[in-house]
Amino acid sequence: MRAPTANWPSGRPRVLVTDGWLANAGDAAIALATDALVRSVWPGAAVLHASYHSDLVADAISELDFVPALDALLAVDGAGPMSNGWTSAHGERLVRDADLVLSQGGGFLLEHYQPWPRLFAHDRVVNLGVPFALVGQTIGVFRAARARALLRRTLAAASALTVRDAPSVAHAIDLGADPARVVHTSDLSLLLFPDPPPVPV
Numbered sequence: 001m002r003a004p005t006a007n008w009p010s011g012r013p014r015v016l017v018t019d020g021w022l023a024n025a026g027d028a029a030i031a032l033a034t035d036a037l038v039r040s041v042w043p044g045a046a047v048l049h050a051s052y053h054s055d056l057v058a059d060a061i062s063e064l065d066f067v068p069a070l071d072a073l074l075a076v077d078g079a080g081p082m083s084n085g086w087t088s089a090h091g092e093r094l095v096r097d098a099d100l101v102l103s104q105g106g107g108f109l110l111e112h113y114q115p116w117p118r119l120f121a122h123d124r125v126v127n128l129g130v131p132f133a134l135v136g137q138t139i140g141v142f143r144a145a146r147a148r149a150l151l152r153r154t155l156a157a158a159s160a161l162t163v164r165d166a167p168s169v170a171h172a173i174d175l176g177a178d179p180a181r182v183v184h185t186s187d188l189s190l191l192l193f194p195d196p197p198p199v200p201v
Contacts, residue, residue, distance in 0.1 A: 006090075009065065011046035013099035018070040019118060020051035020104050027051075027106055028061060029189040030136065034104040035064055037135070037191060048094075055083070067094060070101070071117035074124045078117040092128075101125045105136025105164065105188055111147060112140075119147060122154040133160040136188035139168040142175060152176035164188075 008014050015038050020031040031049055038047050047065065050073055054066035071079035073091030082091065095101065103122065108115050125132050132154065142148050155161060155177035162185040163169055172182050 008048065008094070008097060009046045011044050013042055014046045014048075014097060015042070016048050016050055016067075016070070016095065016098040016101045017104050018050040018101055018121070019106065019108060020049060021106065021108065022051050022053040022057045022061070024106075026189060027104075028057065029192060030104050030106055030187070031064060032061065033188040033191040034102065034135065037188065038102065067091075070095070070125070071121040074121050076117055076120035076124055078120070095125060095130060096128055098130055100131045100133060100159075103132075103134040103137070105134065105138075105162075107138040109137055109151075110140035111142045111144065116147075119150040119154070123150050126154050126157040131159050133158055135160070135162045136185065137161070137163050137168060137172075138165055139163060139171045139175070141171055148175060 017031065017034050017038065021027040022031065031051060035047055035049070038045055049064045049066050050068065050070040051066055052069045058066050067073065068082045068086055068091065069080065072082045073095055075088035075091065108118060122132065142151060152175060155172055155175050158177065158181065160183075161172060161177050161181050162183045163172060164185060164187045166184060169182055169184050173179050
């Protein structure tokens, strides 16, 4: 089993990709697509993936470099423990040294999943002053006042927010995202496939 990366590799910007739930093969595909997207924008970037279940699947996704999940790195309420000698001080330092924390997207921002540790972690990133963005998200309706308050802070602070379905645009704006920064795109896993051939006219 491959141990998580302990420090930032060489390269800039330093991009910490977070929120991959790698026990779900779809999230693993999104992690690969997000990594490729980041490197297409910044060929010299240092990219680490703060993903769940990397201890289980890291050997099968050897293209990516893993660290513990973001909520564990920041020791927020509800986070799981870190292993391999990691400490919360080391985790926070790694996050502080990032040039961008990028939530890789998926369907976890739905209230019935109760994504509290992720919401707390995103809020902590914003409070640390680290640039934060979300790509390829599905965002649902949130009614709980505490969740809405957390999302208002993080979505308003996001430097970019792309969502993969039309209802998520309205939900993100309702939760405080800047309408000028909300873009309707698609699921990032589609980037793993070649473009279809042009249709003859």
